[in-house]
Amino acid sequence: MRVAAIVLGVFAVLICGGLSSPTRSQTSNTSHPEKAKVAATTPLILESEEGERRVLRGWPGHPEPGETFILKVDPKNGGSKRLVLFTANIGTGGAIDAHRHPHADEILYFTSGKARVHVGNLVRDVHAGSTVFIPAGTWISASNIGPDPIGAVAIFSAPGFEDFMRDTSVREGEKNVPLSKKENDELMKAHMDAVIYEEP
Secondary structure, three states: OOOOOOOOOOOOOOOOOOOOOOOHHHOOOOOOHHHHHOOOOOOOOOOOOOOEEEEEOOEOOEOOOOOEEEEEEEOOOEOOOOOEEEEEEEOOOOEEEEEEOOOOOEEEEEEEOEEEEEEOOEEEEEEOOOEEEEOOOOOEEEEEOOOOOEEEEEEEOOOOHHHHHHHOEEEOOOOOOOOOHHHHHHHHHHOOOOOEEOOO
């Protein structure tokens, strides 16, 4: 499956210094008027099925719709300038295709199921509760090797990949038309700064 971190149901608490962006009340709009335009972040509390629900479009060689994923936190959901979090389920026999994120670290947390994970030179079978850290630029792939769907949470240290995910999906309930080879190639090229997939 294409969802890179998924790809795709994850979790974790990431503590970084200076994650909050200045709000209008925290910025002077007299000496630096451009700072007054910075959007304030919005706190969110989301249940497991809440968020921006999307379904991957089919792609060349895989014409049926892909997995459903939920964008939870990103620049458009909560206004985060530094973090992205989404959840996904990978069906029986499904996979996260080999890819890497050039400019963002990723944490992939499995909430259910059993997966075989390849990250860098490491290969390991993991279960619910497992965490995978993927430094920027490191190849990652995973396959569902169990009888049940894999629930995964993906967290990224920088925005970018969520734009690719939006561009290759539709909102749940919308008509889902597979990507043509031309569309797929154009999107891969347009988002190379956020994700690079291994050639088949």
